[in-house]
Amino acid sequence: xxxxxxxxxxxxxxxxxxxxxxxxxxxxxxxxxxxxxxxxxxxxxxxxxxxxxxxxxxxxxxxxxxxxxxxxxxxxxxxxxxxxxxxxxxxxxxxxxxxxx
Amino acid sequence: xxxxxxxxxxxxxxxxxxxxxxxxxxxxxxxxxxxxxxxxxxxxxxxxxxxxxxxxxxxxxxxxxxxxxxxxxxxxxxxxxxxxxxxxxxxxxxxxxxxxxxxxxxxxxxxxxxxxxxxxxxxxxxxxxxxxxxxxxxxxxxxxxxxxxxxxxxxxxxxxxxxxxxxxxxxxxxxxxxxxxxxxxxxxxxxxxxxxxxxxxxxxxxxxxxxxxxxxxxxxxxxxxxxxxxxxxxxxxxxxxxxxxxxxxxxxxxxxxxxxxxxxxxxxxxxxxxxxxxxxxxxxxxxxxxxxxxxxxxxxxxxxxxxxxxxxxxxxxxxxxxxxxxxxxxxxxxxxxxxxxxxxxxxxxxxxxxxxxxxxxxxxxxxxxxxxxxxxxxxxxxxxxxxxxxxxxxxxxxxxxxxxxxxxxxxxxxxxxxxxxxxxxxxxxxxxxxxxxxxxxxxxxxxxxxxxxxxxxxxxxxxxxxxxxxxxxxxxxxxxxxxxxxxxxxxxxxxxxxxxxxxxxxxxxxxxxxxxxxxxxxxxxxxxxxxxxxxxxxxxxxxxxxxxxxxxxxxxxxxxxxxxxxxxxxxxxxxxxxxxxxxxxxxxxxxxxxxxxxxxxxxxxxxxxxxxxxxxxxxxxxxxxxxxxxxxxxxxxxxxxxxxxxxxxxxxxxxxxxx
Numbered sequence: 001x002x003x004x005x006x007x008x009x010x011x012x013x014x015x016x017x018x019x020x021x022x023x024x025x026x027x028x029x030x031x032x033x034x035x036x037x038x039x040x041x042x043x044x045x046x047x048x049x050x051x052x053x054x055x056x057x058x059x060x061x062x063x064x065x066x067x068x069x070x071x072x073x074x075x076x077x078x079x080x081x082x083x084x085x086x087x088x089x090x091x092x093x094x095x096x097x098x099x100x101x
Numbered sequence: 102x103x104x105x106x107x108x109x110x111x112x113x114x115x116x117x118x119x120x121x122x123x124x125x126x127x128x129x130x131x132x133x134x135x136x137x138x139x140x141x142x143x144x145x146x147x148x149x150x151x152x153x154x155x156x157x158x159x160x161x162x163x164x165x166x167x168x169x170x171x172x173x174x175x176x177x178x179x180x181x182x183x184x185x186x187x188x189x190x191x192x193x194x195x196x197x198x199x200x201x202x203x204x205x206x207x208x209x210x211x212x213x214x215x216x217x218x219x220x221x222x223x224x225x226x227x228x229x230x231x232x233x234x235x236x237x238x239x240x241x242x243x244x245x246x247x248x249x250x251x252x253x254x255x256x257x258x259x260x261x262x263x264x265x266x267x268x269x270x271x272x273x274x275x276x277x278x279x280x281x282x283x284x285x286x287x288x289x290x291x292x293x294x295x296x297x298x299x300x301x302x303x304x305x306x307x308x309x310x311x312x313x314x315x316x317x318x319x320x321x322x323x324x325x326x327x328x329x330x331x332x333x334x335x336x337x338x339x340x341x342x343x344x345x346x347x348x349x350x351x352x353x354x355x356x357x358x359x360x361x362x363x364x365x366x367x368x369x370x371x372x373x374x375x376x377x378x379x380x381x382x383x384x385x386x387x388x389x390x391x392x393x394x395x396x397x398x399x400x401x402x403x404x405x406x407x408x409x410x411x412x413x414x415x416x417x418x419x420x421x422x423x424x425x426x427x428x429x430x431x432x433x434x435x436x437x438x439x440x441x442x443x444x445x446x447x448x449x450x451x452x453x454x455x456x457x458x459x460x461x462x463x464x465x466x467x468x469x470x471x472x473x474x475x476x477x478x479x480x481x482x483x484x485x486x487x488x489x490x491x492x493x494x495x496x497x498x499x500x501x502x503x504x505x506x507x508x509x510x511x512x513x514x515x516x517x518x519x520x521x522x523x524x525x526x527x528x529x530x531x532x533x534x535x536x537x538x539x540x541x542x543x544x545x546x547x548x549x550x551x552x553x554x555x556x557x558x559x560x561x562x563x564x565x566x567x568x569x570x571x572x573x574x575x576x577x578x579x580x581x582x583x584x585x586x587x588x589x590x591x592x593x594x595x596x597x598x599x600x601x602x603x604x605x606x607x608x609x610x611x612x613x614x615x616x617x618x619x620x621x622x623x624x625x626x627x628x629x630x631x632x633x634x635x636x637x638x639x640x641x642x643x644x645x646x647x648x649x650x651x652x653x654x655x656x657x658x659x660x661x662x663x664x665x666x667x668x669x670x671x672x673x674x675x676x677x678x679x680x681x682x683x684x685x686x687x688x689x690x691x692x693x694x695x696x697x698x699x700x701x702x703x704x705x706x707x708x709x710x711x712x713x714x715x716x717x718x719x720x721x722x723x724x725x726x727x728x729x730x731x732x733x734x735x736x737x738x739x740x741x742x743x744x745x746x747x748x749x750x751x752x753x754x755x756x757x758x759x760x
Contacts, residue, residue, distance in 0.1 A: 046320045057176045057262070061237035064175045068269035071169050075346045076674075092673050093607060097680035 150313040151322065158304030160266070161333035163278060163294060166377070166556055169342045170269050171278050172295060177265035178240045180258065182229040184221040187248070187257040192222055195248035202246040206239070207232060228259065273349045274340060275392035277379045277499070277554075292395065294338060294554060297498040304333035337556040339375035339567060344368060344675065348378040351670045352647070356382055356390055359652035359663050363390075365397040365533050366648075366667060367552075368675075369541050371641045373567040374550030378671075396648070397533045401503030404536055405617025406462045406660070407631050408526030410585060411539065412471050413459055415485040417581040421474030424456040424584045430465045437521050442468045445616070445659075459588040462599045462614060464525045471524035479520045483509040489576045491531070495538055495551055506530035526617060533631075537646040540612070540633045542576050543585060544641035549573035589613060590638050600632060600661045603669040608676050609638035612668065614660030619651070627651040630663035636672045643675055 006012065012021050072078060080090060134142060163172040184192075200215035214231075221229035235243070240260065243249055249258040268278060279293015281302075289299055307330030311319035321327075352366045363383040369376055383393030394400070416422050433449030435442040442464050444450065450461050458466030475482040486492065492507045508519050508528055522528040534552055542549040551570035589611035592598040599614040612634015619627045630652060635644035647664040657663055718734060725732050 043314050043318075043320065046314065047318050050318050058237055061175045061177070064170065064173045064267050064269070065236045065238050067170055068267065071269050071342065076343060077346050077350045090674075090677070092677055094677045095680045 152311055154309050154311050156307040156309055156330040158330040159332045161302040161335045164337045165340045165342045173267050175265055175267045176262050177234050179233045179261045180231045182221055182231050183227045183257040183259055185225050185227050186254055198247040274345050276381050276395045298336050302333040305331040338554050339556050341377045344378040347674045348380045351667050352380050352382055353390055355667050359656050361649045362651035364649040367397045367537050368643055368645045371544045371644055373569045374553050375567045376552050376554055398499050399501040399503050401530045401532045403527050403617055404531050405526040405615040407536055407613050407615035407633050409467045410613055412467055412524045414577050414581055415482055416470050416474055418577050422455040422470050426455045427452050428455055428458050428466045428469055430463050435465045435468055438517050456588050460591040460598045468521045468524045472521050480510045490573045503532040505535055533646050533648045536633055541644040544635035544644050547575040547582050549576050600665045602661055603665045610634055610636045611638040616660045628658040630660045632660050632664040632668045
């Protein structure tokens with residue numbers, strides 16, 4: 001009971017030779033701070049990763065959407081119907097590939 | 102004083118005892134929560150903050166042969182409206198501009214959105230659907246709309262993500278690209294390439310233990326049973342988007358023109374068996390067409406005259422005829438047990454060679470050849486067809502391939518009519534893809550290839566390669582091959598050939614028409630129009646089949662009229678996009694050739710340019726423009742008339758008349 005009283009009253013911090021106890025307390029304090037900091041730091045990173053994953057999915061969707069519209073734009077049926085008004089038709093003869101030395 | 106002290110003490114005891122009772126109560130509750138019901142609450146807490154997540158992998162993409170996307174997993178969005186969080190002031194201020202913006206974007210009346218939003222506000226709805234399944238680009242537009250641009254709390258917009266399988270080609274090749282889903286029995290079901298290569302595309306589920314942290318996010322926890330998800334593989338198909346587009350629209354136009362029930366077109370690369378385009382369109386009750394079923398793969402039907410090629414090969418292989426043997430077409434009618442075989446030309450073709458039998462597609466001619474050669478031993482004919490592999494399926498990766506039927510005398514339902522009927526393609530049954538594979542074998546010097554849908558990346562040069570699968574290295578002898586090749590060429594390129602109408606001046610087509618009767622047991626006979634062949638005939642690059650079912654008879658039903666023009670259009674397209682390779686020439690020759698191509702003579706005196714008459718306008722145009730003329734023309738084609746030159750100080754103008 002006496003010992004518990006002493007701990008509660010904090011005698012171990014003021015009595016002779018208490019320096020080594022202070023060292024331990026400081027060490028424990030620093031460890032606790034590091035633990036809390038790293039736990040928050042990890043949480044922050046996870047939130048960042050979540051946000052970035054969301055950004056990636058948005059960008060992927062944008063990519064597919066834009067690629068789809070480019071694909072549709074360059075389809076011959078689409079170009080042909082756009083050019084119809086201007087009286088331009090696709091040519092029936094193939095281009096000639098000439099290799100020049 | 103003493104009384105006061107006593108009273109104070111009583112009060113103190115009273116308060117203290119209440120506090121003690123409260124403390125005991127709290128103590129008991131803590132004990133109860135911690136120990137008596139501890140397990141229950143600990144489980145609830147764990148369930149709320151720690152969960153084992155099944156992580157679904159990203160499904161692989163499907164690409165075309167040039168790297169265009171045919172199917173891709175992406176995110177789509179549902180948009181809801183929280184009517185409670187928006188203040189009345191903001192709601193009344195923005196309801197009109199918001200409804201207007203929505204009506205413009207989604208092409209619906211303004212009143213539709215306005216009424217829907219007012220109803221939601223009146224009934225205090227917190228989750229009122231606005232639009233579903235929209236793309237990211239549409240969502241970005243919505244986010245900029247009045248009210249919604251104020252965000253989730255002030256603007257009341259709720260956005261929900263969901264995984265979505267995007268098919269950039271939409272309705273084109275819809276059935277071939279296909280789909281896949283899990284049914285209620287946890288089995289994968291689907292059609293097309295999505296299902297055929299589902300094992301590759303799906304990937305494997307992963308699992309991860311997660312703990313809930315602030316902001317609604319979950320953080321992974323270390324767990325020995327943790328499994329990383331394995332993303333699905335991308336697959337590179339042989340489908341060519343450009344050609345698929347042409348095929349789809351050409352078939353669609355022809356089906357609409359002839360009001361046909363359904364049709365299919367397949368284009369195959371001769372040397373590899375790679376399917377470059379496959380289109381299947383069926384008619385709805387409203388007369389519209391869409392990719393209803395994969396007819397090319399699944400629909401086994403009587404091929405009609407296109408089967409004459411198989412019959413002719415059998416006859417040539419068994420030395421029953423050669424291409425110059427004279428055949429009597431018997432005035433166009435042959436009788437077997439009371440049933441008649443008729444030629445499409447009344448009175449028949451008289452006495453013609455075996456080659457002409459094929460060229461004119463004479464029914465009586467081919468039936469005469471086959472019955473003459475095999476009536477005593479019909480088993481030999483069926484066995485010959487079996488040897489060519491016609492009774493086997495192609496074992497396609499796409500599910501649902503139709504089963505071929507080649508009758509055999511050992512069959513229970515074999516009759517005296519079976520042999521003559523088989524000779525011109527009745528009683529037998531093949532899918533369009535099976536017929537095409539056989540014709541492709543002719544183009545490919547007798548080697549029968551399996552139609553393939555997948556490309557593989559070459560590990561050395563990263564180029565796409567097709568692993569061809571040989572089903573039969575040689576379906577017939579070289580001699581027979583060269584004879585039937587000439588017969589197929591005569592169908593298109595010689596006068597009187599059934600498909601002479603699609604003869605091209607640019608390149609040679611070889612093929613066979615088919616006009617097959619269906620529902621011939623009923624009063625209303627319908628037709629299947631077919632054309633199958635390959636091109637260019639002298640060095641085949643592609644083979645193609647066009648099958649059109651039940652065209653409107655009043656508009657036409659013959660294979661050469663209904664199906665063959667589709668073939669020609671596709672062949673022309675493929676021919677025109679493949680550059681012709683000119684032999685290597687020296688640079689100085691090129692300059693000489695270009696400059697000498699069109700010679701223009703300008704006489705300064707009368708400001709006249711000669712030597713233009715009869716020249717092609719397109720050749721002359723750049724030359725004139727280079728000389729500084731502003732050229733105007735009337736008509737098309739060659740230059741027929743003299744032209745007038747209008748000259749002023751700024752430019753010289755020429756008006757040219759063309760034929």
